[in-house]
Structures are given as structure tokens and as C-alpha cells.
Amino acid sequence: MEWVLSVALALVIASLVIAAAWKFLLIPQQQRLWAHWQEEQRKLEQARQEAEAKLREAEQKWREADLKLRDADTKLRDADLRLREQLQRERERLEQEYRERREELQRWERRLLQREEQLERRLSQLEQREHSLQQQERRLQTLQEEVERLHRQAQTELERIASLSPDQARQIILARVEEELQAEIARRLHEAEERFKQEADTLARKILATAMQRCAVEVASELTVTTVPLPNEDMKGRIIGREGRNIRTFELLTGVDLIVDDTPEAVVISCFDPIRREIARMALEMLIADGRIHPARIEEVVEKARQEMEHRILQAGIEAARAAGMDNLPEGLLKLLGRLKFRTSYGQNVLDHSVEVAHLARMLAEEIKADAKVAARAALLHDIGKAVDHHLEGSHVEIGVELLRRYGESEEVIHAVAAHHGDIPPQTVEAVLVAIADALSASRPGARRESFEAYIRRLEQLERIAKSFPGVDKAFVIQAGREVRVIVQPDKIDDIGATKLARDIAQAIQREAQYPGQIKVTVIREVRAVEYAR
Known part of the structure; x- marks a missing residue:
């Protein structure tokens, strides 16, 4: 174990020695290499700086050359622009001079033409004057011959007259x-x-x-059927009463026919006498409002309605006289006049008609400086006989004349009333004016139902005639019957056929219909093409 440690230690020491020797040997060489690299880098940087300086110098020269080039180009463009402007001014001057010369030539030409026309006119005038002088010379010669003839004739006549x-x-x-x-x-x-x-x-x-x-009036035409609304259907049974005793009592006291049918929440009063019909309406409305409907109550209410009716008649006469400007009529005439409110003639309310005729007669008299008071008074009273002609024999004109005499009206008023239907020839201007005003009020469109129904029938006939032709899709009568517009089916009627159809319809209307003035027939043919973009 120690041996191993010794060997390892020896190896470590040897490594350290070798590393130190290697470092000692390499340091001078690295220093030399570093100094050489720095020198090369310095040279390279110096070369780069010199190149950049030369490049900047070249760029400066290039910019100076480009600036000079741009300056030269600007000067060239300015010179070209000045040249173009000079050429344009010269061209405009020449064109203006050319136009002036041409206009001057045209003026001279027009002057020459005018001078030529003047000469021609003068020549023509001279020729006409020469011709006129020749004619005058011939006429003078003829007149001279006529004078000589008349002179001889006068001389002969004087010789004859001398004796x-x-x-x-x-x-x-x-x-x-x-x-x-x-x-x-x-x-x-x-x-x-x-x-x-x-x-x-x-x-x-x-x-x-x-x-x-x-003269402007609101309405002069009224219906003659009276309908009374009911609050509910149960009221019909109460009006009829047990075994019909209520309705029988009501009809007996009022003299009307009370029609109770399937009409929802309404009953109809029918009677030829408008006053009795109005009394029945008032009484029935009072009974419905009161709710107590039995024979005794019906008798009481009908009597009250009669009294109210007399008051309404007098009030209607007073209002009509005031509307016509008549404030001095006797009470008897006022009552008769008020009764006209409940009379109709061909659907036209007679009282409204009388007031309208009075206005028209007054205006006509004022226009021609006639007696407006007499004309208006006679016009207001011209149909007074219709208030009582249910009970007396004779025409309403005869009855009216008799009533006016009874109430002391003047002969001028009586004569105008007697002559307003041509029974006697009119002897005064006021009588003629009353007849004219009566005709105007009765004949204007919509005043009387007879004329209105005939008018509607005529329009329906025109549409029927137009629709009777093949190819007609729709037909409309417009402008009060003065134009018929016909829309045809484009696949059946072409443009030429539309013209022929208009002529055929116009001829058919001339053959079959009666109409005033003329009727314009317009045929419309419309073709539509429809497609959808999806």
C-alpha cells in the first residue's frame, strides 16, 4: 500500500515538474506570437482606415458629380419648359390671330349676305311697289271712269229732278x-x-x-231608412214583449213598421212619413235608455216624443231661416219649413236643398244686381208645399202658393215659387233665378241619388265594355268617367294590337254607352322579365 502511494506521489511530482518546464519554455514563444498578431492587426486597421478614407473621398466626388449632373438636368428641364411655354404662347397667339381673322372674315361675309338680302328685299319691295302702283293706276282709271259715269248719271238725274x-x-x-x-x-x-x-x-x-x-254645402243627400242600435240582443225580446204586445202597441201609436230581424244589435224603423219615422226613432231610443218597456210606458214616451218633435221642427225652421238670412218669417212658415228637414226628394234632404237654393239665388241676384232678398226668400220657400202635400191634393207648387198667400207673402215671392217648375212662365228676374238655383242644387253630382246611381251605372258599363274584349286583364274608369285605362296581357296583345284594341274599345263605347263630352281610352301593355341571382 505504501508502495502504491509512493508511486502515485512520484507521478504527481513528475507531472508538476513537466508542466512547469513546458510553461517556462512556451511563454516566450506566445509572447512573440502575440506581438506579431498585434502588429498585423495594426497594419490591417491602418489599411482599413486608408480604404475607408479613399472610399469616402470617392463617394464625395461621386456626390459632387451627381449634384452637377442634377443641376445640369434641372437647367435642361427649365430650358425645355421655357421653350415649351414660349412655343405655347406663340401657338396661342397665332390661333387667336387666326380666330380673329376668321371672325372678321365671317363678319364681313355676314355683312355681305345682309347687304345682299337687303338689296333683294329692296328689289322685291320696288317690284311690289311697282305692281301696287300699276294696280292703283288701274283703280284710279276705273274710279275716274266711275266718277265720269256718276257725273253723267247725276247730271241726268239733276236734269230729271229739276222738274x-x-x-x-x-x-x-x-x-x-x-x-x-x-x-x-x-x-x-x-x-x-x-x-x-x-x-x-x-x-x-x-x-x-x-x-x-x-256656395259650399256639406251634404244634401240623406238615406230614408232609420236604424236604431241596441245595447244587446236581449233588448229585441223586451221590445217585442209578451206575445208581441209591446211591438203592436208601439206600431199602433207611432204608425210605423218596426222590423226586428237577424241584424245584430239593431232594429229598423220603416214608414213612408219621415216625421212619424223620426218620432218612432226618438221614442224607441228613450225606451231603450229607460229600460221600462210596456204598453203604458210606450204610450207616455210616444207622446213625449211628439212634443219634442214639434219643438225640433220649429227649431229646425228657425235655424234654416237664420242660415238663409231670413229673420222675419211667421211662426207658421217656420214650422212648415222645419218639417222639410224630415222630407227627402230622390234622397236629397228638402230643407238642406232649400237653404242651398236660397244661397245660390242670393248670389246670382247679387251678381246681376237683382233683388237678392226677394230671390233668397222665394228660393227658401219654393218647396214649402212639400211639408203638407201628404195631406192635401194638388202639386207641391200649388200647395205652396196657397200657403204663402195665407201667410201674407208678397206677390213677387209667390210668383217666383209658382214659376220655379215652369207651371207658369216667369215674369220677373227673381223667378228665373229661383228656377236656375233649384236646377243647380238638384243636378250637381251626388245631390240626388237618382243621378248618382245613373252615374255609377254608367261607370260600371264602361268597365264592362272594356273587359269584354279578349286579352284584357284589367280595366279602370278614372277621372269621373272621362278616361278608361285598360291593362292587357302582354303575351296575347302586342304593340300593334294595343293600338287596334284602343280604337275598338272607343268605337264600342260610342255604340253602346251614352255619355257627355268625350272619353279617353288608354291601353297599357307592360312586359316584365324577372330572374333571381343566387
């Missing part, structure tokens, strides 16, 4: 003058008559248009 007395000569001259002027007088009278007719028609249209524009 006549002054009265005979005067009669002969007057007869000749009358004969010569008769045709001229007739012509002048005819022209004056035609002019007066035209002016009268124009003035009449203007007056009527002015009066119609100034």
Missing part, C-alpha cells in the same frame, strides 16, 4: 239712301246680335260659376 218739287226730290234721295244702307244695317244688326249673345253666354257662365264657387 220735281223739293218734297219729291227729298223722298227719292231718302229712298235711295235707305236702299243702299239696308244691307249694311242688317249686317251690323246681325253682328251686334251675335256679339250680344256671346257676351250674354259668357256673362251667364261667369255668374253661374261664381255663384257655384261661393
Whole structure:
């Protein structure tokens, strides 16, 4: 064991000795190599610095050369730009000079043309003047011959008249003058008559248009069927009563027919007398509101409704007279006037119609400086006979005249009322105005149901005629029946066929329909192509 340790120790010592000797021998050599490397590095750095200096010098020279080149290029571009601008100015100057020369030449050309036209016109005027002078010369020659003839005729006539007395000569001259002027007088009278007719028609249209524009009423047409709403269906049984005694009592006291049918929550009152129908409506509404419905209560309520009706009639007459500007009517006429509120003529409320006629008559009278008060009073009372004509014999005009005489109306008012339907010829302007106002109120569209229904039938007939042709898809009547628009099927009617269809429809309307004025037929053919992008 000791031997091993000795050997190991010897080996360690030997290693240390060898390492120390090796280090001693290598240090000088490393120092020399390090010094040589540093020298090489110094030389290399010096060479690099010299190269960089030369490179910087070369770059500086290159930048100076590039700057000079850029300066030269800028100067060249400036020179080129100046040259171009100079050329452009020269070109514009030459073009302007050319345009001025051309315009000057054109002006000269126009002047020459105008001068030529003036010369031609003067030549034409000279020719016309020469021709006119020749015609005047011929006319003067003819007139001279006529003067000579008349001179000879006058001389002959004077020789003949010399043997006549002054009265005979005067009669002969007057007869000749009358004969010569008769045709001229007739012509002048005819022209004056035609002019007066035209002016009268124009003035009449203007007056009527002015009066119609100034008169604006809300409604003049009413329905004659009275429907009373019910709060529930059980009320129908209470109105009928046990074994129908309530409805029989109600119909007996009011004189109406009470129709209770399947109409939900409503009953209908039917009667030819509008006043009885209105009394029945008021009584039925009071019974429904009260809830107590039996024969004794029905009798009490109907009597109360009659009294209320009399008050409403008088109040309606007062309001109508006030609306028409009449505040001095007797109470009897006011009651009769109020009864007209519950009268209709062809669906038109007679009281509203009377007030409207009074407004129109007043306006027409004011336009032509007639007696507006008489015209308005007669117009308001012109249908007063309709308030009682259920009970008296004769037309409403005759009954109205008798009533007005009874209440002391003036003869002017009575005459206008008597003549408003042409029973007697009108003798005053106010009578004519009342008839005109009555016709205006009754004939305007929608005033009376008869005219309105005929109007609707005419529109339906026009649509039916248009739809009767093959290829027609839809047809619409617009502009109050003055135009028919027809939409056709594009796959059945082409463009040429559309023109022919419009002519055929127009001819069919001319053959089958009756209409005022003219009707425009427009055929519309539309082709649509639809595709979807997915």
C-alpha cells in the first residue's frame, strides 16, 4: 500500500515538474506570437482606415458629380419648359390671330349676305311697289271712269229732278239712301246680335260659376231608412214583449213598421212619413235608455216624443231661416219649413236643398244686381208645399202658393215659387233665378241619388265594355268617367294590337254607352322579365 502511494506521489511530482518546464519554455514563444498578431492587426486597421478614407473621398466626388449632373438636368428641364411655354404662347397667339381673322372674315361675309338680302328685299319691295302702283293706276282709271259715269248719271238725274218739287226730290234721295244702307244695317244688326249673345253666354257662365264657387254645402243627400242600435240582443225580446204586445202597441201609436230581424244589435224603423219615422226613432231610443218597456210606458214616451218633435221642427225652421238670412218669417212658415228637414226628394234632404237654393239665388241676384232678398226668400220657400202635400191634393207648387198667400207673402215671392217648375212662365228676374238655383242644387253630382246611381251605372258599363274584349286583364274608369285605362296581357296583345284594341274599345263605347263630352281610352301593355341571382 505504501508502495502504491509512493508511486502515485512520484507521478504527481513528475507531472508538476513537466508542466512547469513546458510553461517556462512556451511563454516566450506566445509572447512573440502575440506581438506579431498585434502588429498585423495594426497594419490591417491602418489599411482599413486608408480604404475607408479613399472610399469616402470617392463617394464625395461621386456626390459632387451627381449634384452637377442634377443641376445640369434641372437647367435642361427649365430650358425645355421655357421653350415649351414660349412655343405655347406663340401657338396661342397665332390661333387667336387666326380666330380673329376668321371672325372678321365671317363678319364681313355676314355683312355681305345682309347687304345682299337687303338689296333683294329692296328689289322685291320696288317690284311690289311697282305692281301696287300699276294696280292703283288701274283703280284710279276705273274710279275716274266711275266718277265720269256718276257725273253723267247725276247730271241726268239733276236734269230729271229739276222738274220735281223739293218734297219729291227729298223722298227719292231718302229712298235711295235707305236702299243702299239696308244691307249694311242688317249686317251690323246681325253682328251686334251675335256679339250680344256671346257676351250674354259668357256673362251667364261667369255668374253661374261664381255663384257655384261661393256656395259650399256639406251634404244634401240623406238615406230614408232609420236604424236604431241596441245595447244587446236581449233588448229585441223586451221590445217585442209578451206575445208581441209591446211591438203592436208601439206600431199602433207611432204608425210605423218596426222590423226586428237577424241584424245584430239593431232594429229598423220603416214608414213612408219621415216625421212619424223620426218620432218612432226618438221614442224607441228613450225606451231603450229607460229600460221600462210596456204598453203604458210606450204610450207616455210616444207622446213625449211628439212634443219634442214639434219643438225640433220649429227649431229646425228657425235655424234654416237664420242660415238663409231670413229673420222675419211667421211662426207658421217656420214650422212648415222645419218639417222639410224630415222630407227627402230622390234622397236629397228638402230643407238642406232649400237653404242651398236660397244661397245660390242670393248670389246670382247679387251678381246681376237683382233683388237678392226677394230671390233668397222665394228660393227658401219654393218647396214649402212639400211639408203638407201628404195631406192635401194638388202639386207641391200649388200647395205652396196657397200657403204663402195665407201667410201674407208678397206677390213677387209667390210668383217666383209658382214659376220655379215652369207651371207658369216667369215674369220677373227673381223667378228665373229661383228656377236656375233649384236646377243647380238638384243636378250637381251626388245631390240626388237618382243621378248618382245613373252615374255609377254608367261607370260600371264602361268597365264592362272594356273587359269584354279578349286579352284584357284589367280595366279602370278614372277621372269621373272621362278616361278608361285598360291593362292587357302582354303575351296575347302586342304593340300593334294595343293600338287596334284602343280604337275598338272607343268605337264600342260610342255604340253602346251614352255619355257627355268625350272619353279617353288608354291601353297599357307592360312586359316584365324577372330572374333571381343566387
